[in-house]
Amino acid sequence: MEETLTKLRSEEVASKPVLFDLSRPDDRARFEALLAEGAIKQITDDYEEQQRELFGIKNPSRVYAPGFEEAFQEHYRALTAAKPISHDGRWAYFPWRYLAAHILPEEEYRLVRTARNQNLIPKEEQEKFYNATIGIGGLSVGSSVAFALALSGAGKKMKLADMDRLALSNTNRVLAGVDRLGLLKVEMAARTIYEINPYAEIETHPEGLTPENIEQFFDGLDIVVDELDNLAVKYLIREQAKKHRIAVVMAADNGDNAVVDIERYDLDPQPAFFHGRMGDVSYEMLSTLDKFGIGKMITKHVGPENVTERMQESLTQMGKTIVSWPQLGGAALVNGAAVAYCIRKILNGQPLEANRALISLDEKLVPDYGAPEAVAHRQKVAEDFARGFGL
16 A cells, blocks of 8 residues: 555656547547546536536527527537537536536637626726736735635736745645645645636746746746745846736735735836835845844834734734744635736726735724724834834
8 A cells, every 4th residue: 555655656647638529520539549548537518507507698688588598498409419519619628626517618618718808897998907917926825816816817828936835724725625735835726716717827936936037037027926935036126027018916914814015117208116014125135134034024014003913912912822823724715816807907008006905904904993092002012013113
């Protein structure tokens, strides 16, 4: 048994689906070979229901009228009369699941997937959203951004950069199960995106972002999401964003809340990096900071007045009673939704906050959050916290 376990641990499985058109003899032969060798162990095929939805979307006035099902069945019989229904559409084979799914061709698949977005996202906006190339650096909160984008029908082309592997402690905020522990985060995220949209085109950078590869990463990007922990590389991202005239969106979780920063290098090529909140910084200076210096700089950027009280208390306990700063899954999802919203607005040239937005569940849901005594208490706690960091 130990030999078998060792062998299985060492096997690498591709993290990209393979698409087959079974009306093509060469695709059919390759698909049959996968079946014969046992590489496909499960099939999902609700193709008739996908066709029913497509028929309704193309004929919305008939959906609630008498005779819809009869009209659809006549349409479906014509499809099956022309060729075997397995030869219609595409089959997406997911090697990591040993599974093949029968799906509509790309444009029809996308039409059905995004049908419920109409008219919240009009067709022309959906097109820009889908056809953009989006870069995401850092796949903790960044994975929530990527999944929110994929769910909402955005970013057929994404570039993902992260050097880390998924650990068990990550799964309180990263939407992944134990089946993906130990995977590179770029592969973990790519698999989930492909399962949402098998037609996606994902470029992965498992080495993370470095001075050596950042030019390549930015090539062709329409917008970039910064969710990295490394402050020096954050600086490099802004250098490239300024050079390529594209916006940077960054979000940080803050207890149950989110701090969203938007830097519009697409509109103004000369703004101070990080909106000047860190002061006069450089790549060299940021790359030499120790752990305390990094914490101080992050606190300057977020603003001690914006850090929740429990987060402040937690930061003082790092290395004493806890091993790292705390993060919550709910906050990661809030950040993901907020950043995806910003990206859609920016890509479609719509009005958007150009600096910072605080998204506070506490403010909206905690009774008496805005009462004078509560405000005064938070201000005093923030001042004490700032003094502790020498701010």
